[in-house]
Amino acid sequence: MEITRIFDVLADQLQNNPLEDALASKEDGEWVKYSTQQVYDIANKLSLGLLAKDVKPGDKVGLVSFNRPEWAMADFAISQIGAINVPMYPNSTSGDYTFIIKDAGIKLIFTGDREVALKVKEAVKDSGESVHVYCFDKIDEAPHWKELFKDGDTKSLDTYREKIKYEDLASIIYTSGTTGNPKGVMLSHKNILSNSDAVGDAFPSVKPGSRALSFLPLCHIFERTALYTYMQLRASIYYAESMETIADNLKEVKPHFFATVPRLLEKVYEKILMKGYDLKGIKKQLFFWALNLGLQYDLNKDQGALYRFKLKIANKLIFSKWREALGDNIQFI
Numbered sequence: 001m002e003i004t005r006i007f008d009v010l011a012d013q014l015q016n017n018p019l020e021d022a023l024a025s026k027e028d029g030e031w032v033k034y035s036t037q038q039v040y041d042i043a044n045k046l047s048l049g050l051l052a053k054d055v056k057p058g059d060k061v062g063l064v065s066f067n068r069p070e071w072a073m074a075d076f077a078i079s080q081i082g083a084i085n086v087p088m089y090p091n092s093t094s095g096d097y098t099f100i101i102k103d104a105g106i107k108l109i110f111t112g113d114r115e116v117a118l119k120v121k122e123a124v125k126d127s128g129e130s131v132h133v134y135c136f137d138k139i140d141e142a143p144h145w146k147e148l149f150k151d152g153d154t155k156s157l158d159t160y161r162e163k164i165k166y167e168d169l170a171s172i173i174y175t176s177g178t179t180g181n182p183k184g185v186m187l188s189h190k191n192i193l194s195n196s197d198a199v200g201d202a203f204p205s206v207k208p209g210s211r212a213l214s215f216l217p218l219c220h221i222f223e224r225t226a227l228y229t230y231m232q233l234r235a236s237i238y239y240a241e242s243m244e245t246i247a248d249n250l251k252e253v254k255p256h257f258f259a260t261v262p263r264l265l266e267k268v269y270e271k272i273l274m275k276g277y278d279l280k281g282i283k284k285q286l287f288f289w290a291l292n293l294g295l296q297y298d299l300n301k302d303q304g305a306l307y308r309f310k311l312k313i314a315n316k317l318i319f320s321k322w323r324e325a326l327g328d329n330i331q332f333i
Contacts, residue, residue, distance in 0.1 A: 001015060001016075003193060003197075003232065004165075004166040004189065004190075004193070005079065005080075005161070005164050005165075005166065005168075005170075005189045005193075006075070006076070006079040006170055006189055006192065006193065006228065007043070007076050007079045007080035007161065009193075009196075009228045009231045009232055010036070010039060010040055010043065010076050010231065011040070012232065013036050013231050013232075013234060014036045014037060014040050016234075017208045017234040018035065018036040018037055019035060019036050019208075019209065019234065019236055020033065020035050021033035021034070021035070021211075021236040021238075022034055022035055022036040022038075022039050022231070022236060022237070023039055023069035023072055023073075023236075023237050023239070024069065024236065024237070024238045024239065025067075025068045025069050025238070025239040025241075026239075026241050026249075031238070031252070031253075034069050034073075039069070039072070039073055039076070040076075042073045042077075042149075043073050043074075043076040043077040043080065044077070044154040044157060045149040045150060045151065046073065046074060046077035046145070046148060046149060047077045047078075047080055047081050047157055047160075048149075048150035048151070048152045048154070048156075048157070049148035049149050049150040050077060050078070050081060050083065050108070050148065051081060051150075051160075052150050053108065053132065053148065055081070055083050055107055055108055056081075056082075056083070057081060057082030057083060057160065057163070057164075058082060058083070058084065059083045059084065059107045059108075060083070060084045060086050060104045060105055060106045060107060060172065061074075061078045061083050061084065061085060061086065061106065061107065061108050061109070061110070062086045062087075062088060062100070062101070062104075062106045062108070062109035062110065062120075062131075063075065063078075063085055063086065063087045063088070063109070063110050063219070064087075064088045064089075064090050064092075064097070064109060064110070064111045064112065064116050064120055064219075065090055065110065065111060065112025065113070065116065065136060066090050066112050066113075066217075066242070067214055067215065067216075067217065067218050067223070067239040067240070068112060068136065068239050069239065070110075070112075070136040070145065071112075071218050072218070072227060072237075074110050074145070075227075079164075079170055079171075079189075080157060080160065080161050080164070081157065081160045082160055082163060082164050082168070084104075084169055084170065084171060084172060085170065085171045085172075086100065086104050086106055086171070086172045086173075086174070086184075087171065087173060087218065087219035087224075088100060088174065088219055089176075089217060089219050090111075090112060090116045090217075090219075094119050094120075094122045094123045094126070095123075095126075096174075096182055097119065097120055097123030097124075098123040098124075098126045098127045099181050099182060100174050100182060100184070101123060101124060101127045101129055101131060102127050102129060103181075103182075103184060104172055104174075104184060106129070106131055107131065107132070108131060108132045108133075108134070109124070109131055109132070109133050109134070110134050110135075110136065110145055111133060111134070111135050111136070111142065112135070112136050112137065113135070113136070113137045113139075114135070114137060114139040114141065117133060117135045117137075117139060117141055117142045118141060120133055121133055121141065121142065134147070134148060164189070165189075166188070166189055166190045166193075167188050167189070167190050168188055168189060169186055169187070169188055170187055170188055170189045170191075170192060171186075171187045171192070171224075172184040172185065172186055172187070173185050173187060173219070173220075173221055187221070192221070192224070192225065192228065193228065195221075195225045196225050196228040196229045196232065197232075199225060199226070199229045200229045200232055200233055203229075203233065203257075203332070204331065204332060206233040206234075206235060206256070206257075208233075208234035208235075209234065209235075209236065210233070210234075210235045210236070210256040210257070210331075211235065211236045211237075211238060211253055211254065211255045211256055211329070212226070212230045212235045212236070212237050212238070212255055212256070212257055212258055212259075213238050213239075213240055213246075213249060213250060213253050213255040213258040213327075214226065214227070214230075214237050214238065214239050214240065214258070214259070215239070215240035215242075215243060215246055215249075215258070215260075216259055216260065216261065222259065223259060226259040235256070235257075238253040238255065246264075247325070250325070250326050250327045251324075251325070251327055252327075253327060254327035254328060254329045255327055255329060255330065256329050256330065256331045257330065257331055257332050257333060258330075258333060259333075260333060265333070268325075272322060272325075276288060276291065286317060286318065287318060289314070290314035290317065290318035290319065291318075293307075293310055293311060293314050294314065294319070297311070
């Protein structure tokens with residue numbers, strides 16, 4: 001099918017290559033997986049619930065949560081009724097939330113956990129606006145997001161989907177506000193999906209059922225683009241528990257790829273180097289011999305049989321252990 005709206009990404013995966021683990025995250029220490037069908041069904045129930053709550057096309061819906069499957073489900077539910085997703089950083093200040101609520105004219109907000117929900121509720125109070133707040137976690141201070149779910153004829157959603165165009169506004173993403181008040185950047189389905197398509201074309205061949213680990217914030221357009229790219233590539237998305245657990249989650253999920261930023265890779269590299277400096281004798285010599293060999297590597301140049309032979313030895317003795325730390329399946333980053 002032609003993908004011209006954000007929610008088409010989910011429908012396309014369901015139609016052409018449904019997965020048993022389209023989205024996954026850890027709950028109470030265990031990986032909980034959601035199939036493509038489950039994600040689709042939940043998004044539809046939430047869409048019907050939003051409409052019943054009088055959320056109309058063009059209305060703004062806030063989304064304040066760390067990465068988790070519910071973030072993506074809510075995103076699809078919001079977009080397919082023509083409402084506008086306004087994602088916010090879960091570690092922003094209450095003051096920033098207050099400004100964004102008023103500036104965007106937000107009608108309803110989804111939050112991830114209790115700490116964020118309390119901060120958002122405080123911001124809503126300070127804004128003086130009437131905004132419903134729902135939480136993905138079960139807490140006493142706000143209604144659970146599933147209270148919005150509504151069973152009904154999902155065919156009625158087609159009426160809303162059909163009116164949404166490629167160039168229509170899909171999301172407003174606010175800047176961090178480091179130079180004054182946050183500024184809302186208006187992005188259409190086209191803005192986002194054209195990037196996602198271009199990224200997908202640049203990837204090496206990805207087999208359906210490959211796994212991606214997601215840990216950069218979904219409220220930022222970089223990881224958001226990755227979300228739609230992974231889904232179009234029929235890759236399963238596993239959400240890391242936190243930035244602190246990435247090393248453990250890499251070993252558990254054994255992903256084939258992930259999106260990251262240079263600083264995180266620098267930290268991984270520094271950790272590897274520190275282990276090298278702690279080695280003694282022949283082990284230390286082998287470590288830095290392999291490291292220097294790796295620095296000479298050139299994707300676009302065949303450096304001859306001797307270099308390939310040395311690289312084979314370095315791979316077996318040194319680099320294989322580095323790959324193990326990344327889950328031993330990484331094809332690209």
